[in-house]
Amino acid sequence: MPLSLIELLPAAVRRGVAEQLLLRPARGPAVVGVSGGVDSIVLLHLLVQADPRRLVVAHLDHGLRGRSAQADARFVRRTAEKLGLPCVCGSASVKELARVRGDGIEEAGRTARRDFFGTVAARTCSPVLFLGHHADDRVETLLLALLRGTGSTGLSALRADTEQMVGRRSMRVVRPLLTVFRAELESAARAAGLVWREDASNRSRLFRRNAIRHDLLPFLEALTGRDPRRNLLRTAEILAGEDAFLEALLPGGISPDGLSVAVLRGMPVPLARRFIRRWLLESGLADIGFDDIEAVRGLVTNGKPAKINLPADWHARRRNGKIFLEHPAPAISRAGKAAAILSKMPEAL
Numbered sequence: 117m118p119l120s121l122i123e124l125l126p127a128a129v130r131r132g133v134a135e136q137l138l139l140r141p142a143r144g145p146a147v148v149g150v151s152g153g154v155d156s157i158v159l160l161h162l163l164v165q166a167d168p169r170r171l172v173v174a175h176l177d178h179g180l181r182g183r184s185a186q187a188d189a190r191f192v193r194r195t196a197e198k199l200g201l202p203c204v205c206g207s208a209s210v211k212e213l214a215r216v217r218g219d220g221i222e223e224a225g226r227t228a229r230r231d232f233f234g235t236v237a238a239r240t241c242s243p244v245l246f247l248g249h250h251a252d253d254r255v256e257t258l259l260l261a262l263l264r265g266t267g268s269t270g271l272s273a274l275r276a277d278t279e280q281m282v283g284r285r286s287m288r289v290v291r292p293l294l295t296v297f298r299a300e301l302e303s304a305a306r307a308a309g310l311v312w313r314e315d316a317s318n319r320s321r322l323f324r325r326n327a328i329r330h331d332l333l334p335f336l337e338a339l340t341g342r343d344p345r346r347n348l349l350r351t352a353e354i355l356a357g358e359d360a361f362l363e364a365l366l367p368g369g370i371s372p373d374g375l376s377v378a379v380l381r382g383m384p385v386p387l388a389r390r391f392i393r394r395w396l397l398e399s400g401l402a403d404i405g406f407d408d409i410e411a412v413r414g415l416v417t418n419g420k421p422a423k424i425n426l427p428a429d430w431h432a433r434r435r436n437g438k439i440f441l442e443h444p445a446p447a448i449s450r451a452g453k454a455a456a457i458l459s460k461m462p463e464a465l
Contacts, residue, residue: 121161124304129295136276136292137166139244145170146244147237149229150195152188152313156248157195158301159293161310163246164199174236177207178225181317188313204240206232219403222323234283244288249274251297255348256328265406269393272356281397297345362390370395374440380416388413396426399441403427415439 122130122137140146148163150156150173163171173196177185189205196203208231214224233245254274261270276294279286293301305312318326336344365387367379375395380388392412396404404427411424415434423433431442 144241148246154312157312159248173203176232178210231283234285249291250293268355268359374438
């Protein structure tokens with residue numbers, strides 16, 4: 117390992133990366149998600165070089181790749197041991213989770229990872245999670261969100277530093293490598309003599325992200341005569357700033373008693389949508405989309421209906437000038453079944 121791994125990264129991004137690497141909790145450790153791939157391995161070594169204190173390595177086997185995934189876990193354990201860091205490994209049945217939730221494999225994998233990292237954070241009293249997402253991930257996320265249909269929040273979903281729910285725990289999530297492309301990470305890793313694991317599933321077109329990486333982006337480059345990734349990365353950054361500005365315009369202190377119909381009627385439509393979205397997320401709903409938000413907004417603008425269905429067997433109802441949520445029956449809800457699957461993961465510590 118060189119004297120300073122960060123010096124092997126592009127000069128234009130070093131300062132920002134270095135600042136984010138030092139975003140550690142004042143007390144307790146920081147959790148760092150390590151898959152064994154080049155991005156997370158570079159991140160782990162950068163964190164150690166910046167400040168080796170109070171780090172916990174977390175690795176999840178998704179139950180999709182058998183012996184190859186088991187080898188990844190052994191590699192991550194050995195890497196953490198060499199660096200003198202504690203390592204927590206867990207496993208989840210992502211296929212079963214996808215079946216129960218009605219999600220795709222990719223979305224179910226993200227859910228499993230969030231729950232696992234949240235469990236590790238809870239057991240280690242960690243308020244900060246470091247993840248190795250890089251610039252290519254941000255570009256691919258932008259394109260996926262654009263094709264799915266979303267606003268600036270979805271188009272700029274990956275942020276360098278944000279507060280969000282990780283499983284059942286609110287954490288500060290830091291992604292120091294969002295300005296660095298994968299090829300640049302590989303170049304730095306080779307120069308540093310680092311070893312990492314290659315995931316063969318990254319080449320499979322069965323996953324939408326891989327199809328974007330291997331098919332759509334090369335097509336766009338051929339069409340325009342230039343690599344589109346840097347312009348798309350710039351777009352994601354601009355949208356992130358505009359999204360933060362709009363969020364700051366929202367009133368604070370959402371009441372647990374429900375949303376005021378009168379307040380929502382007085383808001384411009386874009387802000388009302390954002391306010392409803394925040395309320396739904398803070399109330400515990402996940403995987404909500406534009407149609408769900410519009411259905412709730414319809415309770416404000418229309419006399420009927422006074423009740424609408426939401427994902428995971430939830431309902432929203434209007435009564436006495438308020439819109440409030442009704443919880444699903446845990447015994448029969450998909451969310452309850454998914455939580456039961458995730459609860460079977462080994463205890464973190």
